[in-house]
Amino acid sequence: MQYELISVDDHIIEPPRVWVDRLPSKYHDQCPHVVEEEGREFWYYEGNRVDTMGLNAVAGRPQEEWDMDPVRYSDMIQGCWDPVARAEDMRLDGVVGTVCFPTLPRFAGTLFLGFQDKEMADLCVKAYNDWLIDEWCAAAPDLYIPMIITQLWDPQKGADEIRRMAARGARCITFPETPDPLGLPSYFTDHWDPVWQALEETGLACNMHIGTSGTMQSPAKDAPFHVTIMLAQASAAIGMVGMLEAPVLRKFPNLQMVFSEGGLGWIPAQLERCDRMWERHRMWSGLDDLKPSELFKRNMYGAFVDDSVGLKLRDHIGVDRILWESDFPHVETMWPHSQDVMKRLTADLTDHEIDLVTNANARKLYNWPKKDEKAGAA
Amino acid sequence: MQYELISVDDHIIEPPRVWVDRLPSKYHDQCPHVVEEEGREFWYYEGNRVDTMGLNAVAGRPQEEWDMDPVRYSDMIQGCWDPVARAEDMRLDGVVGTVCFPTLPRFAGTLFLGFQDKEMADLCVKAYNDWLIDEWCAAAPDLYIPMIITQLWDPQKGADEIRRMAARGARCITFPETPDPLGLPSYFTDHWDPVWQALEETGLACNMHIGTSGTMQSPAKDAPFHVTIMLAQASAAIGMVGMLEAPVLRKFPNLQMVFSEGGLGWIPAQLERCDRMWERHRMWSGLDDLKPSELFKRNMYGAFVDDSVGLKLRDHIGVDRILWESDFPHVETMWPHSQDVMKRLTADLTDHEIDLVTNANARKLYNWPKKDEKAGAA
Numbered sequence: 001m002q003y004e005l006i007s008v009d010d011h012i013i014e015p016p017r018v019w020v021d022r023l024p025s026k027y028h029d030q031c032p033h034v035v036e037e038e039g040r041e042f043w044y045y046e047g048n049r050v051d052t053m054g055l056n057a058v059a060g061r062p063q064e065e066w067d068m069d070p071v072r073y074s075d076m077i078q079g080c081w082d083p084v085a086r087a088e089d090m091r092l093d094g095v096v097g098t099v100c101f102p103t104l105p106r107f108a109g110t111l112f113l114g115f116q117d118k119e120m121a122d123l124c125v126k127a128y129n130d131w132l133i134d135e136w137c138a139a140a141p142d143l144y145i146p147m148i149i150t151q152l153w154d155p156q157k158g159a160d161e162i163r164r165m166a167a168r169g170a171r172c173i174t175f176p177e178t179p180d181p182l183g184l185p186s187y188f189t190d191h192w193d194p195v196w197q198a199l200e201e202t203g204l205a206c207n208m209h210i211g212t213s214g215t216m217q218s219p220a221k222d223a224p225f226h227v228t229i230m231l232a233q234a235s236a237a238i239g240m241v242g243m244l245e246a247p248v249l250r251k252f253p254n255l256q257m258v259f260s261e262g263g264l265g266w267i268p269a270q271l272e273r274c275d276r277m278w279e280r281h282r283m284w285s286g287l288d289d290l291k292p293s294e295l296f297k298r299n300m301y302g303a304f305v306d307d308s309v310g311l312k313l314r315d316h317i318g319v320d321r322i323l324w325e326s327d328f329p330h331v332e333t334m335w336p337h338s339q340d341v342m343k344r345l346t347a348d349l350t351d352h353e354i355d356l357v358t359n360a361n362a363r364k365l366y367n368w369p370k371k372d373e374k375a376g377a378a
Numbered sequence: 379m380q381y382e383l384i385s386v387d388d389h390i391i392e393p394p395r396v397w398v399d400r401l402p403s404k405y406h407d408q409c410p411h412v413v414e415e416e417g418r419e420f421w422y423y424e425g426n427r428v429d430t431m432g433l434n435a436v437a438g439r440p441q442e443e444w445d446m447d448p449v450r451y452s453d454m455i456q457g458c459w460d461p462v463a464r465a466e467d468m469r470l471d472g473v474v475g476t477v478c479f480p481t482l483p484r485f486a487g488t489l490f491l492g493f494q495d496k497e498m499a500d501l502c503v504k505a506y507n508d509w510l511i512d513e514w515c516a517a518a519p520d521l522y523i524p525m526i527i528t529q530l531w532d533p534q535k536g537a538d539e540i541r542r543m544a545a546r547g548a549r550c551i552t553f554p555e556t557p558d559p560l561g562l563p564s565y566f567t568d569h570w571d572p573v574w575q576a577l578e579e580t581g582l583a584c585n586m587h588i589g590t591s592g593t594m595q596s597p598a599k600d601a602p603f604h605v606t607i608m609l610a611q612a613s614a615a616i617g618m619v620g621m622l623e624a625p626v627l628r629k630f631p632n633l634q635m636v637f638s639e640g641g642l643g644w645i646p647a648q649l650e651r652c653d654r655m656w657e658r659h660r661m662w663s664g665l666d667d668l669k670p671s672e673l674f675k676r677n678m679y680g681a682f683v684d685d686s687v688g689l690k691l692r693d694h695i696g697v698d699r700i701l702w703e704s705d706f707p708h709v710e711t712m713w714p715h716s717q718d719v720m721k722r723l724t725a726d727l728t729d730h731e732i733d734l735v736t737n738a739n740a741r742k743l744y745n746w747p748k749k750d751e752k753a754g755a756a
Contacts, residue, residue: 031532042612050396063658063661064661064663066661067662068662080558099417113726121555178597178598178599179598180597180598180599186597186598186599186601187598188598188600188602189600214652217595217612217615217616218616218618218620219555219556219558219565219616219619219620219621220556220557220558220564220565220566221558221562221564222564222566222567223564223566223620223623223624224566224623224663225663226623226655226656226659226663226665227619227620229655229659230619230623230648230651230652230655231615231619232651232654233647233648233651234595234612234615234616237595237609237612238595238596238597238609239597240611241597241605241609242596242597242598242601242710243606245601245602245604245605245608246601254429263647263651264647265644265647265650265651266643266644266647266648268643268687269611269641269642269643269644269647269685269687269688270608270611270644272643272686272687273608273610273611273641273643274608276684276710277604277607277608278604278608280441280709280710281604281607281709283441283442284444284445284446285442285603285604289606292608306654307647307650308650309646309647309650309691309694310485310647312691313687313691316687326480331658331659332654332658354527
């Protein structure tokens with residue numbers, strides 16, 4: 001393998017028993033569990049029945065077969081839900097580290113935010129996190145970089161969970177790019193300070209995947225779905241600019257945030273616009289001296305799957321602020337051709353730059369040293 | 379002057395008598411007119427009273443004084459509302475052509491869409507267009523490139539108005555970047571075909587200014603106003619991607635669209651993402667063979683005020699698809715320093731490229747030849 005790759009954005013398809021194996025039996029009817037009905041498999045929770053969605057698990061299937069129809073576990077390649085098979089799939093592609101987002105709990109675990117029974121929701125969050133460490137990551141501890149979810153309805157509980165899981169080896173959390181559309185207080189309030197405080201204290205990073213807030217951009221109600229996907233990077237831009245101008249990074253200057261699946265190429269133009277508007281509006285708006293582009297380079301990361309414009313503009317972004325993502329097993333993934341894609345994308349980069357964007361930036365961000373470095377430090 | 383500049387995006391502050399001078403006297407109480415009250419000036423129409431807004435007319439005032447408080451006509455520099463003074467201001471900055479958007483009627487004339495009395499609304503649209511030709515443009519016919527508004531509530535009336543005004547010298551219209559948020563049928567329907575048909579037939583261009591639809595992006599209800607301004611280019615991206623995937627450019631392949639005040643630097647990344655998603659989703663979504671980036675280069679233009687990233691990426695956009703804008707007299711304008719800004723921005727461009735982005739692309743798009751070319755042709 002020519003490139004040692006760390007992917008900061010992959011996706012777990014949770015196996016059926018994550019919650020029923022961990023919650024007391026009185027919750028088994030209400031906590032997430034899989035039921036076979038009408039010859040198909042459904043997730044059930046709190047009386048809701050949901051389909052699995054086909055586009056979430058296309059890796060290894062021919063493009064002609066991709067669609068939004070539900071698929072069975074047996075229709076997916078095993079690496080979607082089995083961490084041992086996944087580890088094989090990753091190694092095949094040259095991936096030596098991977099940060100995985102939840103699927104049934106949704107990014108940041110927003111599913112549990114909607115639960116009526118908040119006691120059960122709390123147990124579900126903890127069960128996912130414990131399962132992640134004890135079963136998913138344990139299957140290949142050098143490969144899986146643990147990312148946890150938190151109790152979004154209670155920042156103090158979320159902070160406690162961050163501390164509990166940091167002690168268990170967690171390296172980062174998944175969190176909404178903006179909480180406002182979820183009906184939660186915005187990042188322009190101090191509501192989330194316990195979470196930011198816990199992240200700073202533990203050194204965990206914060207991954208803000210596009211679409212976590214549940215909002216997507218579209219020109220019209222009758223626009224086809226693929227238009228929304230083409231516009232998905234706007235979700236990262238809205239989260240990023242909001243965070244640049246919110247009090248959060250002023251109060252917690254060591255936080256590190258990743259805009260997962262947001263792409264890179266738009267970031268220089270967005271920062272140039274932010275700086276220009278900061279310059280033109282700062283007097284009447286009473287803005288402080290923190291220039292948006294400088295704040296980005298201190299506290300934020302962008303990420304790419306296949307983004308030649310972004311890598312061309314790496315000096316505008318900061319080559320130490322760029323991460324790679326595989327997006328396995330979703331539609332965007334280049335798996336199992338990531339080595340070829342990386343070769344095409346990095347033809348103009350120096351060896352040092354290639355090292356940074358393929359793995360060294362991720363190792364630093366997630367405190368995930370190489371095996372020999374770990375051994376050396378011990 | 380080193381650069382001959384054509385600005386495709388400036389703003390008229392309409393003088394008080396545009397409508398009362400043109401509508402029958404029975405409408406004078408209800409059509410837009412200015413009233414002096416409480417020592418201030420207000421626009422009145424259909425029983426509504428509205429403030430003028432200060433940030434719309436900051437040119438020539440020191441930045442320390444900019445704010446959103448209402449200003450009187452006498453507080454603005456005369457070039458805001460007087461076409462003779464404006465022409466002097468433009469020449470001072472090296473501007474030889476300017477496309478001006480309406481203010482009180484709002485971009486695309488969406489104000490009149492909301493009028494109860496649609497007979498009066500129709501007269502108001504026509505009055506603005508006639509005033510534009512007879513008074514605004516007539517004050518400097520070589521400078522002002524006429525842009526008209528249409529009857530948005532009736533595409534056939536809009537088409538008729540396009541034909542009427544094309545015969546009077548109009549070169550383009552202002553139109554919503556997406557009509558859906560205005561409560562109108564989207565561009566994914568055939569509702570607007572009469573307008574597109576009239577534009578193709580007359581050769582008029584279509585200018586889609588950010589924010590025309592009335593929607594702006596924001597991470598939260600309590601985010602400060604300047605965050606919305608920093609995110610304004612998302613409005614252009616939503617309009618552009620929607621139009622790339624709508625049936626419009628397939629049925630009317632000669633249309634030319636400008637995304638006014640949208641900026642340039644984000645376009646290459648957006649097109650790269652569109653092409654990639656087109657490639658990944660085209661099978662299950664049943665998309666045709668028109669690659670988004672190729673459609674952009676056939677039918678669309680981007681525009682810049684001060685955008686070094688965009689000009690660096692000019693080969694990705696197409697150097698023949700780039701236009702300049704002054705945004706006079708709004709906050710973004712570099713007036714009266716446009717020559718200096720252009721020098722800084724175009725340091726790496728060839729003379730031919732500079733000619734294209736400063737004026738030649740605009741001359742071609744708006745059918746606006748140089749004086750000597752016009753004389754030669756006559």
